[in-house]
Amino acid sequence: MASDKFVLLGTEIKKGKSAVLELEVAKLHTRNSLKVPVIVERGNEDGPVLLLLGGVHGDESNGVAIVRDIIRKKYHKPKKGTVICIPILNVFGYLNLTRAFPDGRDLNRMFPGSKRGSLASQFAYTFTKEIAPYVDYVLDFHTGGADRSNYPNIRCNFDKEEEFELASAFGAPYMMHSKYIHKSIRETVHKMGKTIILFEGGKSLHLDDDVINIGVNGALNVMKYLKMQEGEVEIKQEPVYIRKSKWLRAPYSGIFESMVENGARVVKKQLIGRISDPFGEFEKKIYAPSDCSIFGLNTAPNVNKGDAIFHVSVK
Structure with a gap:
C-alpha cells in the first residue's frame, strides 16, 4: 500500500513519523468511552502496511506480551512502510x-460484524471498516484456550503461496495448515485480499518467555522478509510441517499425567500419558496411535472422558 499519504482513523501519519490513535469500542453507561490504543510507526520510505495484533481473546496474555515486546525493543519502527500495533484488541x-x-460472544467469531448487531459484532464491524482496509499484512497472535497449551506454531493456508512464504519466514518450530474459520478475523481479512497468518503459543492467562521470544523474533523475521527492516531472515531450525491434525481424547475420567513434553516427536505405541483414579486402584496408559508430533497438550490435572488431551499430527 505504497502512497505518499497515509491516513488512519482520521489522522495523517507522514513519513518518518508516529502516532498513538484510539479506536472506540463503546460508550459506557458511566458516560466514559472505552477505546483501544492503536500505535502507528511509519518509515521514511514507502512500503507495505503490517498490522501486529494481540488480545483478540482477552485471556490470551502471550499475544499481548509479544506485541508489547516488539514495541519495547523498537522493532515496530520500520525502515520502509508502516507498522500498526494493537497489543489489546478485546479490551x-x-x-x-x-x-x-x-x-x-467470542469476538473472533463475529467478523465482519454488523453496525446494528451485538456489542461484539458492532466492534468487529468498526475494525473491519476502520483498520482492515488500510493494511496489507496481518500477524495475529494467539494462545491455547482454557487448560490447553499450544507448542509455538504458525498457521496459514498451505495452498496460498503468499501466506505460506510469509509463514515460512516467521520461523516457528511448527507450521500448520489451517482453513479459514467462518466469521473469524482471518477469514474476513483474507476475503478483503490481504495476507494474514496466525501464531499460536502457550496457554491462556499465562506468560511463557520462550513463546514470547519466538513470537517477537518471528515478527522481526517477517519485517525483514518484507524489506521493512534491514538484515536477513534468521531461521533457527527447519519447521515441522503439519497438513492434518487431530486431538486425542481421554478414554477415561481421572487424574491425567502426560509422559512426554509438548512439542515432542513420538513413535507408534510409545507411552505418552496415563489416567488414574485418586484411590490408587485404577490406571490406564495412553499410547501414540502412530508416528506423530505432539504440539498441543492438556495441562489440567483432572480430565473427563472425551476431553481433548493431545493435539497430534496426522500423516
Whole structure:
C-alpha cells in the first residue's frame, strides 16, 4: 500500500513519523468511552502496511506480551512502510481476564460484524471498516484456550503461496495448515485480499518467555522478509510441517499425567500419558496411535472422558 499519504482513523501519519490513535469500542453507561490504543510507526520510505495484533481473546496474555515486546525493543519502527500495533484488541476481555466480550460472544467469531448487531459484532464491524482496509499484512497472535497449551506454531493456508512464504519466514518450530474459520478475523481479512497468518503459543492467562521470544523474533523475521527492516531472515531450525491434525481424547475420567513434553516427536505405541483414579486402584496408559508430533497438550490435572488431551499430527 505504497502512497505518499497515509491516513488512519482520521489522522495523517507522514513519513518518518508516529502516532498513538484510539479506536472506540463503546460508550459506557458511566458516560466514559472505552477505546483501544492503536500505535502507528511509519518509515521514511514507502512500503507495505503490517498490522501486529494481540488480545483478540482477552485471556490470551502471550499475544499481548509479544506485541508489547516488539514495541519495547523498537522493532515496530520500520525502515520502509508502516507498522500498526494493537497489543489489546478485546479490551473488555483483557480487563476482566476473560476470553469473551461482555455480551458473552467470542469476538473472533463475529467478523465482519454488523453496525446494528451485538456489542461484539458492532466492534468487529468498526475494525473491519476502520483498520482492515488500510493494511496489507496481518500477524495475529494467539494462545491455547482454557487448560490447553499450544507448542509455538504458525498457521496459514498451505495452498496460498503468499501466506505460506510469509509463514515460512516467521520461523516457528511448527507450521500448520489451517482453513479459514467462518466469521473469524482471518477469514474476513483474507476475503478483503490481504495476507494474514496466525501464531499460536502457550496457554491462556499465562506468560511463557520462550513463546514470547519466538513470537517477537518471528515478527522481526517477517519485517525483514518484507524489506521493512534491514538484515536477513534468521531461521533457527527447519519447521515441522503439519497438513492434518487431530486431538486425542481421554478414554477415561481421572487424574491425567502426560509422559512426554509438548512439542515432542513420538513413535507408534510409545507411552505418552496415563489416567488414574485418586484411590490408587485404577490406571490406564495412553499410547501414540502412530508416528506423530505432539504440539498441543492438556495441562489440567483432572480430565473427563472425551476431553481433548493431545493435539497430534496426522500423516
